[in-house]
Amino acid sequence: MALNYYAKELKENAQLLASKGKGILAVDESTKTVGKRLAGIGVENTEENRKAYRGMLFTTKDLGKYISGAILFEETLFQNHPDGEPMVKKLNDLGIIPGIKVDKGLNPLPGGKDVETFCSGLDGLVERAAKYYEQGARFAKWRAVLQITADGCPSNLSIQENAWGLARYARSVQEAGLVPIIEPEILMDGDHTIEKTAEVQEEVIKQVYKACQTNGVLLEGTLLKPSMTVNGADCSEKADPQKVAELTIRTMERCVPASVPGIVFLSGGLSEEAASVYLNNMNNLYRKAMWNVSFSYGRALQHSCLKAWKGSDTEAGQKALIARAQANSEASKGAYIPGSQPSSDEQLFVAGYKY
Numbered sequence: 001m002a003l004n005y006y007a008k009e010l011k012e013n014a015q016l017l018a019s020k021g022k023g024i025l026a027v028d029e030s031t032k033t034v035g036k037r038l039a040g041i042g043v044e045n046t047e048e049n050r051k052a053y054r055g056m057l058f059t060t061k062d063l064g065k066y067i068s069g070a071i072l073f074e075e076t077l078f079q080n081h082p083d084g085e086p087m088v089k090k091l092n093d094l095g096i097i098p099g100i101k102v103d104k105g106l107n108p109l110p111g112g113k114d115v116e117t118f119c120s121g122l123d124g125l126v127e128r129a130a131k132y133y134e135q136g137a138r139f140a141k142w143r144a145v146l147q148i149t150a151d152g153c154p155s156n157l158s159i160q161e162n163a164w165g166l167a168r169y170a171r172s173v174q175e176a177g178l179v180p181i182i183e184p185e186i187l188m189d190g191d192h193t194i195e196k197t198a199e200v201q202e203e204v205i206k207q208v209y210k211a212c213q214t215n216g217v218l219l220e221g222t223l224l225k226p227s228m229t230v231n232g233a234d235c236s237e238k239a240d241p242q243k244v245a246e247l248t249i250r251t252m253e254r255c256v257p258a259s260v261p262g263i264v265f266l267s268g269g270l271s272e273e274a275a276s277v278y279l280n281n282m283n284n285l286y287r288k289a290m291w292n293v294s295f296s297y298g299r300a301l302q303h304s305c306l307k308a309w310k311g312s313d314t315e316a317g318q319k320a321l322i323a324r325a326q327a328n329s330e331a332s333k334g335a336y337i338p339g340s341q342p343s344s345d346e347q348l349f350v351a352g353y354k355y
Protein backbone atom coordinates (compact mmCIF):
# COMPACT_ATOMS: atom_id res chain seq x y z
CA MET A 1 0.00 0.00 0.00
CA ALA A 2 1.30 3.44 -0.92
CA LEU A 3 1.00 4.94 2.55
CA ASN A 4 3.21 2.19 3.97
CA TYR A 5 5.68 2.78 1.17
CA TYR A 6 5.99 6.45 2.13
CA ALA A 7 5.59 6.09 5.93
CA LYS A 8 9.24 6.61 6.85
CA GLU A 9 9.64 9.59 4.55
CA LEU A 10 6.39 11.15 5.77
CA LYS A 11 7.56 10.95 9.38
CA GLU A 12 10.99 12.37 8.52
CA ASN A 13 9.59 15.26 6.52
CA ALA A 14 7.00 16.10 9.17
CA GLN A 15 9.83 16.20 11.73
CA LEU A 16 11.91 18.45 9.50
CA LEU A 17 8.97 20.83 9.01
CA ALA A 18 8.50 20.87 12.78
CA SER A 19 12.19 21.58 13.55
CA LYS A 20 12.72 23.65 16.68
CA GLY A 21 13.10 27.34 15.93
CA LYS A 22 11.57 27.08 12.46
CA GLY A 23 8.14 27.72 10.99
CA ILE A 24 6.36 27.80 7.66
CA LEU A 25 5.93 30.62 5.19
CA ALA A 26 2.41 30.49 3.73
CA VAL A 27 2.59 32.02 0.30
CA ASP A 28 -0.19 30.04 -1.33
CA GLU A 29 -2.64 32.86 -1.97
CA SER A 30 -4.89 32.13 -4.93
CA THR A 31 -4.38 34.32 -7.99
CA LYS A 32 -7.38 36.39 -6.95
CA THR A 33 -6.18 36.89 -3.35
CA VAL A 34 -2.62 37.77 -4.27
CA GLY A 35 -4.17 40.29 -6.65
CA LYS A 36 -5.73 42.08 -3.68
CA ARG A 37 -2.35 42.17 -1.92
CA LEU A 38 -0.60 43.52 -4.99
CA ALA A 39 -3.36 46.10 -5.50
CA GLY A 40 -2.62 47.32 -1.97
CA ILE A 41 0.85 48.41 -3.13
CA GLY A 42 -0.30 49.60 -6.55
CA VAL A 43 1.11 46.64 -8.49
CA GLU A 44 -0.84 44.97 -11.28
CA ASN A 45 -1.79 41.30 -10.85
CA THR A 46 0.13 39.82 -13.79
CA GLU A 47 2.00 36.52 -13.89
CA GLU A 48 5.23 38.45 -14.23
CA ASN A 49 4.57 40.49 -11.08
CA ARG A 50 3.50 37.45 -9.06
CA LYS A 51 6.70 35.75 -10.17
CA ALA A 52 8.80 38.79 -9.29
CA TYR A 53 7.25 39.05 -5.83
CA ARG A 54 7.52 35.38 -4.92
CA GLY A 55 10.94 35.13 -6.56
CA MET A 56 12.07 37.94 -4.25
CA LEU A 57 10.79 36.01 -1.21
CA PHE A 58 12.49 32.77 -2.26
CA THR A 59 15.93 34.27 -2.72
CA THR A 60 16.11 35.88 0.72
CA LYS A 61 19.52 35.03 2.13
CA ASP A 62 19.43 32.97 5.34
CA LEU A 63 15.65 32.51 5.21
CA GLY A 64 16.19 28.78 5.75
CA LYS A 65 17.56 29.53 9.24
CA TYR A 66 14.03 30.43 10.33
CA ILE A 67 11.74 28.80 7.77
CA SER A 68 11.44 25.03 7.26
CA GLY A 69 8.81 25.00 4.49
CA ALA A 70 6.95 27.27 2.09
CA ILE A 71 3.38 26.58 0.94
CA LEU A 72 2.92 27.46 -2.72
CA PHE A 73 -0.03 27.97 -5.02
CA GLU A 74 0.00 25.56 -7.99
CA GLU A 75 1.17 28.26 -10.40
CA THR A 76 4.31 28.87 -8.32
CA LEU A 77 5.20 25.19 -7.91
CA PHE A 78 5.54 24.86 -11.69
CA GLN A 79 6.99 28.34 -12.26
CA ASN A 80 10.51 29.53 -12.91
CA HIS A 81 12.14 32.43 -11.12
CA PRO A 82 12.67 35.50 -13.33
CA ASP A 83 16.32 34.33 -13.66
CA GLY A 84 15.12 31.11 -15.34
CA GLU A 85 15.71 28.63 -12.51
CA PRO A 86 12.73 26.72 -11.07
CA MET A 87 11.18 28.26 -7.94
CA VAL A 88 11.47 24.80 -6.35
CA LYS A 89 15.25 24.93 -6.82
CA LYS A 90 15.43 28.37 -5.20
CA LEU A 91 13.68 27.00 -2.12
CA ASN A 92 15.77 23.84 -2.02
CA ASP A 93 18.93 25.96 -2.25
CA LEU A 94 17.82 27.74 0.94
CA GLY A 95 17.05 24.41 2.66
CA ILE A 96 13.31 25.15 2.56
CA ILE A 97 10.89 22.32 1.75
CA PRO A 98 8.34 23.21 -0.97
CA GLY A 99 4.69 22.53 -0.19
CA ILE A 100 1.47 22.95 -2.12
CA LYS A 101 -2.07 24.09 -1.39
CA VAL A 102 -4.21 21.27 -2.77
CA ASP A 103 -7.73 22.28 -1.86
CA LYS A 104 -9.91 23.85 -4.52
CA GLY A 105 -11.60 26.35 -2.26
CA LEU A 106 -14.78 26.71 -0.26
CA ASN A 107 -18.34 26.08 -1.42
CA PRO A 108 -21.66 26.71 0.33
CA LEU A 109 -22.61 23.67 2.43
CA PRO A 110 -25.97 22.23 1.32
CA GLY A 111 -28.09 21.78 4.44
CA GLY A 112 -25.86 24.11 6.46
CA LYS A 113 -26.56 27.65 7.59
CA ASP A 114 -25.86 30.71 5.46
CA VAL A 115 -22.18 31.23 6.24
CA GLU A 116 -21.30 27.53 6.29
CA THR A 117 -19.02 25.99 3.72
CA PHE A 118 -17.24 22.79 2.83
CA CYS A 119 -13.83 22.56 1.22
CA SER A 120 -13.62 21.02 -2.27
CA GLY A 121 -10.87 19.17 -4.11
CA LEU A 122 -11.04 15.50 -3.13
CA ASP A 123 -11.79 14.11 -6.61
CA GLY A 124 -8.58 12.95 -8.26
CA LEU A 125 -6.53 14.21 -5.31
CA VAL A 126 -4.20 11.19 -5.05
CA GLU A 127 -3.25 11.60 -8.72
CA ARG A 128 -2.77 15.37 -8.40
CA ALA A 129 -0.68 14.89 -5.27
CA ALA A 130 1.55 12.43 -7.15
CA LYS A 131 2.23 15.12 -9.80
CA TYR A 132 3.08 17.66 -7.10
CA TYR A 133 5.44 15.17 -5.49
CA GLU A 134 7.15 14.62 -8.84
CA GLN A 135 7.58 18.39 -9.16
CA GLY A 136 9.33 18.54 -5.78
CA ALA A 137 6.56 19.23 -3.25
CA ARG A 138 6.85 17.23 -0.03
CA PHE A 139 3.90 18.55 1.95
CA ALA A 140 0.40 19.84 1.33
CA LYS A 141 -2.22 22.10 2.82
CA TRP A 142 -6.02 21.98 2.89
CA ARG A 143 -7.96 24.75 4.62
CA ALA A 144 -11.41 24.10 6.04
CA VAL A 145 -13.21 27.08 7.53
CA LEU A 146 -15.73 27.35 10.34
CA GLN A 147 -17.43 30.39 11.73
CA ILE A 148 -19.02 31.06 15.12
CA THR A 149 -22.37 32.86 14.99
CA ALA A 150 -25.09 33.78 17.46
CA ASP A 151 -27.54 31.47 15.64
CA GLY A 152 -25.59 28.32 16.37
CA CYS A 153 -22.80 28.01 13.81
CA PRO A 154 -20.82 25.94 13.37
CA SER A 155 -23.60 23.37 13.09
CA ASN A 156 -22.90 19.75 13.81
CA LEU A 157 -23.27 19.09 10.08
CA SER A 158 -20.57 21.59 9.20
CA ILE A 159 -18.19 20.27 11.87
CA GLN A 160 -18.66 16.68 10.68
CA GLU A 161 -18.30 17.54 7.00
CA ASN A 162 -15.20 19.69 7.43
CA ALA A 163 -13.52 17.22 9.80
CA TRP A 164 -14.22 14.39 7.38
CA GLY A 165 -12.93 16.38 4.40
CA LEU A 166 -9.69 17.17 6.24
CA ALA A 167 -9.18 13.51 7.10
CA ARG A 168 -9.96 12.26 3.56
CA TYR A 169 -7.51 14.85 2.21
CA ALA A 170 -4.82 13.88 4.73
CA ARG A 171 -5.08 10.19 3.85
CA SER A 172 -5.17 10.92 0.11
CA VAL A 173 -2.00 13.02 0.00
CA GLN A 174 -0.14 10.63 2.30
CA GLU A 175 -0.81 7.93 -0.30
CA ALA A 176 1.29 10.03 -2.68
CA GLY A 177 4.07 10.90 -0.22
CA LEU A 178 3.01 14.40 0.86
CA VAL A 179 2.83 15.39 4.54
CA PRO A 180 -0.63 16.87 5.10
CA ILE A 181 -1.00 20.12 6.99
CA ILE A 182 -4.46 19.84 8.49
CA GLU A 183 -6.02 23.28 8.76
CA PRO A 184 -9.37 23.70 10.50
CA GLU A 185 -9.58 27.49 10.73
CA ILE A 186 -12.09 29.14 13.03
CA LEU A 187 -12.62 32.65 11.71
CA MET A 188 -12.27 35.69 13.98
CA ASP A 189 -15.54 37.12 12.60
CA GLY A 190 -18.14 37.64 15.32
CA ASP A 191 -18.63 39.05 18.81
CA HIS A 192 -18.20 35.80 20.78
CA THR A 193 -15.92 35.51 23.79
CA ILE A 194 -12.63 33.63 23.89
CA GLU A 195 -14.31 30.97 26.06
CA LYS A 196 -16.83 30.34 23.30
CA THR A 197 -14.02 29.95 20.77
CA ALA A 198 -12.30 27.46 23.06
CA GLU A 199 -15.47 25.40 23.40
CA VAL A 200 -16.10 25.29 19.65
CA GLN A 201 -12.48 24.68 18.76
CA GLU A 202 -12.21 21.74 21.14
CA GLU A 203 -15.16 20.06 19.48
CA VAL A 204 -13.83 20.76 15.98
CA ILE A 205 -10.31 19.46 16.60
CA LYS A 206 -11.57 16.38 18.42
CA GLN A 207 -13.78 15.53 15.45
CA VAL A 208 -10.86 16.10 13.07
CA TYR A 209 -8.73 13.52 14.89
CA LYS A 210 -11.63 11.12 15.19
CA ALA A 211 -12.05 11.28 11.41
CA CYS A 212 -8.28 10.87 10.96
CA GLN A 213 -8.42 7.71 12.99
CA THR A 214 -11.29 6.31 10.91
CA ASN A 215 -9.29 7.07 7.75
CA GLY A 216 -6.06 5.52 9.01
CA VAL A 217 -4.08 8.76 8.74
CA LEU A 218 -0.47 8.35 9.90
CA LEU A 219 -0.43 11.07 12.57
CA GLU A 220 3.38 11.09 12.90
CA GLY A 221 3.46 12.25 9.28
CA THR A 222 1.08 15.21 9.69
CA LEU A 223 1.06 18.74 11.12
CA LEU A 224 -1.90 20.66 12.56
CA LYS A 225 -2.48 24.25 11.49
CA PRO A 226 -5.14 25.74 13.76
CA SER A 227 -6.16 29.29 14.44
CA MET A 228 -5.26 30.58 17.90
CA THR A 229 -7.97 30.55 20.54
CA VAL A 230 -8.98 34.21 20.48
CA ASN A 231 -12.14 36.22 21.08
CA GLY A 232 -14.31 37.27 18.12
CA ALA A 233 -13.05 40.44 16.43
CA ASP A 234 -16.16 42.36 17.57
CA CYS A 235 -16.23 41.05 21.14
CA SER A 236 -16.21 43.86 23.71
CA GLU A 237 -14.06 41.79 26.08
CA LYS A 238 -10.57 41.59 24.60
CA ALA A 239 -8.47 38.71 25.90
CA ASP A 240 -4.89 39.74 26.72
CA PRO A 241 -1.92 37.91 25.17
CA GLN A 242 -1.37 35.74 28.24
CA LYS A 243 -4.96 34.55 28.25
CA VAL A 244 -4.81 33.81 24.52
CA ALA A 245 -1.67 31.75 25.06
CA GLU A 246 -3.13 29.85 28.02
CA LEU A 247 -6.46 29.03 26.39
CA THR A 248 -4.84 28.10 23.10
CA ILE A 249 -2.46 25.66 24.75
CA ARG A 250 -5.29 24.29 26.91
CA THR A 251 -7.36 23.67 23.77
CA MET A 252 -4.46 21.93 22.03
CA GLU A 253 -3.63 19.79 25.06
CA ARG A 254 -7.22 18.63 25.27
CA CYS A 255 -7.43 17.55 21.63
CA VAL A 256 -4.14 17.12 19.75
CA PRO A 257 -2.59 13.64 20.00
CA ALA A 258 0.99 13.46 21.25
CA SER A 259 2.01 11.63 18.07
CA VAL A 260 1.57 14.83 16.02
CA PRO A 261 5.08 16.34 15.69
CA GLY A 262 4.09 19.96 15.30
CA ILE A 263 1.36 22.56 15.61
CA VAL A 264 1.90 25.50 13.26
CA PHE A 265 -0.56 28.31 13.85
CA LEU A 266 -2.06 30.50 11.14
CA SER A 267 -2.18 34.24 11.77
CA GLY A 268 -5.82 34.67 10.68
CA GLY A 269 -5.83 38.47 10.57
CA LEU A 270 -3.78 39.15 13.70
CA SER A 271 -1.26 41.96 13.35
CA GLU A 272 2.35 40.94 12.73
CA GLU A 273 3.33 41.90 16.26
CA ALA A 274 0.37 40.17 17.95
CA ALA A 275 1.04 36.96 16.01
CA SER A 276 4.64 36.95 17.31
CA VAL A 277 3.74 37.89 20.89
CA TYR A 278 0.99 35.26 21.24
CA LEU A 279 3.29 32.55 19.90
CA ASN A 280 6.07 33.65 22.20
CA ASN A 281 3.79 33.52 25.25
CA MET A 282 2.65 30.02 24.33
CA ASN A 283 6.24 28.88 24.22
CA ASN A 284 6.86 30.24 27.70
CA LEU A 285 4.11 28.15 29.26
CA TYR A 286 4.62 24.80 30.90
CA ARG A 287 3.35 22.24 28.42
CA LYS A 288 2.33 18.64 28.91
CA ALA A 289 2.84 17.60 25.31
CA MET A 290 6.02 17.57 23.24
CA TRP A 291 4.75 18.90 19.90
CA ASN A 292 6.74 21.77 18.44
CA VAL A 293 4.59 24.92 18.69
CA SER A 294 5.36 27.25 15.82
CA PHE A 295 3.93 29.28 12.95
CA SER A 296 2.63 28.94 9.41
CA TYR A 297 1.84 32.56 8.74
CA GLY A 298 0.72 34.24 5.54
CA ARG A 299 -0.31 37.80 6.27
CA ALA A 300 1.75 38.11 9.48
CA LEU A 301 4.95 37.26 7.57
CA GLN A 302 4.29 39.15 4.37
CA HIS A 303 2.53 42.37 5.29
CA SER A 304 5.44 44.70 5.99
CA CYS A 305 7.52 42.86 3.38
CA LEU A 306 5.01 43.66 0.62
CA LYS A 307 4.85 47.28 1.69
CA ALA A 308 8.66 47.55 1.70
CA TRP A 309 9.04 45.79 -1.66
CA LYS A 310 6.52 48.07 -3.41
CA GLY A 311 6.89 46.20 -6.69
CA SER A 312 10.65 46.43 -7.16
CA ASP A 313 12.73 47.03 -4.02
CA THR A 314 14.20 43.57 -3.49
CA GLU A 315 16.57 44.56 -0.71
CA ALA A 316 13.90 46.32 1.40
CA GLY A 317 11.40 43.49 0.85
CA GLN A 318 13.87 40.81 1.87
CA LYS A 319 14.97 42.79 4.91
CA ALA A 320 11.38 43.08 6.13
CA LEU A 321 10.71 39.38 5.50
CA ILE A 322 13.80 38.18 7.35
CA ALA A 323 12.92 40.47 10.30
CA ARG A 324 9.51 38.84 10.75
CA ALA A 325 10.88 35.35 10.05
CA GLN A 326 13.54 35.82 12.74
CA ALA A 327 11.03 37.33 15.19
CA ASN A 328 8.70 34.34 14.77
CA SER A 329 11.57 31.89 14.99
CA GLU A 330 12.48 33.47 18.34
CA ALA A 331 8.83 33.35 19.38
CA SER A 332 8.74 29.62 18.57
CA LYS A 333 11.46 29.23 21.22
CA GLY A 334 9.88 31.66 23.69
CA ALA A 335 12.76 34.07 23.17
CA TYR A 336 11.11 36.95 21.30
CA ILE A 337 11.44 40.39 22.83
CA PRO A 338 8.36 42.33 21.69
CA GLY A 339 9.27 45.23 19.44
CA SER A 340 12.86 44.01 18.94
CA GLN A 341 12.30 43.56 15.20
CA PRO A 342 10.55 46.00 12.88
CA SER A 343 6.89 45.00 12.46
CA SER A 344 3.49 46.39 11.77
CA ASP A 345 0.81 46.76 14.44
CA GLU A 346 -1.82 47.10 11.77
CA GLN A 347 -4.79 44.79 12.35
CA LEU A 348 -4.91 42.57 9.29
CA PHE A 349 -8.38 41.26 10.06
CA VAL A 350 -10.95 41.68 7.31
CA ALA A 351 -14.53 40.52 7.98
CA GLY A 352 -15.63 37.74 5.62
CA TYR A 353 -12.02 37.27 4.45
CA LYS A 354 -11.63 34.91 1.47
CA TYR A 355 -8.22 33.32 1.06
Ligand code: 13P
Residues within 6 Å of the ligand: 026, 143, 183, 266, 267, 268, 269, 296, 297, 298, 299, 300, 355
Ligand atom coordinates in the same frame (compact mmCIF):
# COMPACT_ATOMS: atom_id res chain seq x y z
P1 13P B 1 -2.72 33.77 7.45
O1 13P B 1 -1.54 33.58 8.36
O2 13P B 1 -2.68 35.03 6.67
O3 13P B 1 -4.02 33.50 8.14
O4 13P B 1 -2.59 32.66 6.32
C1 13P B 1 -2.20 31.40 6.62
C2 13P B 1 -2.83 30.45 5.70
O5 13P B 1 -2.17 29.65 5.07
C3 13P B 1 -4.28 30.46 5.56
O6 13P B 1 -4.71 29.33 4.91
